[in-house]
Amino acid sequence: MFSKAALTTGLLCIGFAAFATEPETLRFRTVDAPDGVPLNVVEAGPSGAPALLFIHGVGQSYASWDRQLHSDLASSFHLVAFDLRGHGGSGKPWQMTSYNQACIWADDVAAVMSATSLTRPVMVVWSYGGTIGMDYIRCRGVTNLAGVVFAAARSGLYPNSELNPRIPAASEKLKSPDLAKNIKGAAEFTSFLTAARLPADLGATVTATNLMYPPYARQANDGPKTLPDGSIYKNNEDQIKKLTLPLFFALGEKDAFSAAAPAELAIKTKFPDATLRTYQGAGHWVFYEAAEMFNRDLHDFAMRVTKTQR
Secondary structure (H helix, E strand, O other): OOHHHOOOHHHHHHHHHOOOOOHHHOEEEEEEOOOOOEEEEEEEOOOOOOEEEEEOOOOOOHHHHHHHHOOOHHHHOEEEEEOOOOOOOOOOOOOHHHOOEHHHHHHHHHHHHHHOOOOOOEEEEEOOHHHHHHHHHHHHOOOOOOEEEEEOOOOOOOOOOOOOOHHHHHHHHHOOOOHHHHHHHHHHHHHOOOOOOOOHHHHHHHHHHHHOOOHHHHHHOOOOEEOOOOOEEOOOHHHHHHOOOOEEEEEEOOOOOOOHHHHHHHHHHHOOOOEEEEEOOOOOOHHHHOHHHHHHHHHHHHHHHHHHOO
């Protein structure tokens, strides 16, 4: 069933070439989700160390975390990232029910954790990856997590504010069957990820990665998700009570997807005990633009919570 979803070698090379600086330090494997979808998984760092599990945003891939995977974090932690179903080098099933079921995404996360022997990792989620992380928490709970880092990820926990009005238009182009619109939408969407303009090669890379998430998958994953009992939910505010573990919210001061000031207020109100950091000058891809500071803060947070919960 996945022959239709096979990626061309050329596109894969174009999509990831600008990211990789030390590809030999990464360990790749394919992990099968419970429903058979192959997931592209990458690891770095010692397997027995405290773990960080990275979940990327919509239309992106494991390579979004390049400045974490190829950093000093790999000296202290077992780093694991993967391509979400429909994205990057992972399988792209055709059925709508392969995308609009919350616990399918949770099962993917659980499969990756099991295959890489992660026990109580710190889960680091970006943008739409926060929704996937909350799917895991909704369906699987927090028992097997040491903490959660929400990097520019509202995750349905609080309303959005001041979204750049051009972003929804770009997203609609990416869902169109018209390839010309897809390409234009991918370039536009890429331009919103950072405060400063990306270098040309990296911008082309991220645009190509956006195109690796096909329109039919975007359409299937658009809107509310269904739970095993048939119920539908629209946000994760009902899950806030479950978030009793250590939390770290990382915001970009110039995030085009969500204004920083209202987000800060919402986080302080709903999660008064959480760690909160706003990175000046950074946009939505906060851990790329503020990589050095973010990595330092992530290291300190993860060391604290993994030591506490051992």
